[in-house]
Amino acid sequence: MDTTDEPLDLYDIAVLLNYERATTEPRFRHTKLREVALPGTRPKTVAFKAPNEHEWIDNDCTWVVLDQVPDxxxxxxxxxxxLPEGKKPGGGISEQELETLFYQVRCHDGGYINIGLLQILFNMFPNDTKLKIRHAPKNKSPGESYITSVTKRVIIEEPFMYPKTSMAIAILPENQLLVSGNMPNFETAIMGFGALDDPSDEVKSYLDLSSMQFGDAGRGPGLNGKQLFALDTTAEHQSRVMRTMGGNDPEKTPKTSGAIRGTPYDDWLTEVATRVxxxxxxxxxxxxxxxCGSPDATSKCAGCGQAWYCGKDHQKVAWGFHRGYCNKA
Ligand SMILES: [Zn+2]
Ligand SMILES: [Zn+2]
Structure with missing residues (x-):
């Protein structure tokens, strides 16, 4: 089959990148969940101070304690x-909350890592490669979708104030502590896309592959999406910001650029992009x-025969997006 004219699909690419990145994240290789302390509680197995005891801002902090297990x-x-073998980490945490934690950890402070990854991936395609962008359907109306080019992308660095949640990840036995969302200022780096024939370069679509760092508020595409990244229209992007941040930083303005310099993770990200x-x-x-992007996809959508899933559960959570495109060319 000649498929050279088919545009790159940003949604599909995001699912694949998410899987390849999350399952090989060097910072969290071979770690198992030991304990979770949801906002308002403290972990019992480590003795770190809570973020607000460091005179950090007092917001909802989720603690995750991980054990590094031998290779x-x-x-x-x-x-x-x-998940720890044979036991649940307690606190009546549901399967979906555990899935959120798995990705929340792996998206920790991940804005620039993901921008680096997207940049490496897009640079592997010729400049005239078409890019298809599909947004989530809303109620009865289909999602907005359009074709643009891989070159119609921009990196957006947005300064905000007072993130609504913070995350503290303790990795044992080395007592490493990673914290984000604990300072009054918070900057995100995400990628924006515009229409092919629009000389004003207005951003129409916002992709945040590390949106799960905000927990369930990071799920998308669209505001009611259940999936593992955000792919938002302008209105959806603005609402998502309101859900996760206290507001814009009045001292600073958003910065846009065409490219960022390399990250310390580039060797790994190049492997991830190559596999994708x-x-x-x-x-x-x-x-x-x-x-979830797993290659173990044996269950086909009966409606269109075009979408595949690892099982009924993931087919169900993906339906909120897929229903807008099922049976459509
Ligand atoms: Zn799956
Ligand atoms: Zn379908």
């Missing part, structure tokens, strides 16, 4: 590896789950 020689850390490109190029032969 298991697996090439990936899957969600199923994240290979899967994309091979998309008609091998499928992946339209929610």
């Amino acid at each position: 298991q020689s697996s090439d990936r850390d899957l969600f199923s590896d994240f 490109k290979k899967k994309w190029d091979n998309r008609h032969e091998e499928h992946w789950c339209g929610h």
Whole structure:
């Protein structure tokens, strides 16, 4: 099949990038969940001070305590590896909350890592590569979708004040503590896209591959999405900001740029992007789950025969987006 004219699909690419990145994140390789302390509670197994005891801002802090386990020689850390064997981490935490934590940890402070990843991936395609952008459907109306080019992208660095949540991740046995959202200022880096024929370069779509750092408020696409990244229209982006931040930083203005310099993670990100490109190029032969990106996708959408899932659960959570495109060319 000649597929050279098919545009790159930003939604599909985001699902693949999310899987390849999350399951190989160097900062969290071979870690298992030991304990979760939801806002208002403190972990019992570590003795770190709470963020607000450091005179940091007093917002909702989720603690996650991880155990670094000896190298298991697996090439990936899957969600199923994240849970401690034989026991639940307590606190009546649901399966979906555990999934949120798995990705919340891996998206920790991840704005620039993800911008670096997207940049490396897009640079692997020729400049005249078409890009299809699909937004989530709203109520009865279909989602907005359009074709643009991979070059119609911009990096947006947005300064905000008072993030509504913070996250403290303790990694044992080395007692490493990673905290984000604890300062009054918070800057995000996300990628924006515009229409092909618009000389004003107005941003119409906002992709944040690290939106899960805000927990469930980071799920998308669209504001009621259940998936693992944000792909928002301008209105959705503004509402998401209101959900996660106290407001814009009046002292600073957003910055846009065409490219960022490399990150310390570029070797790893290049491997991630290379695997994603290979899967994309091979998309008609091998499928992946339209929610989690797992290659173990055996369940096909009966409506269109075009979407695949690792099982009924992920088919269900992806339906809020897919219903807008099922049976559509
Ligand atoms: Zn799945
Ligand atoms: Zn379908």
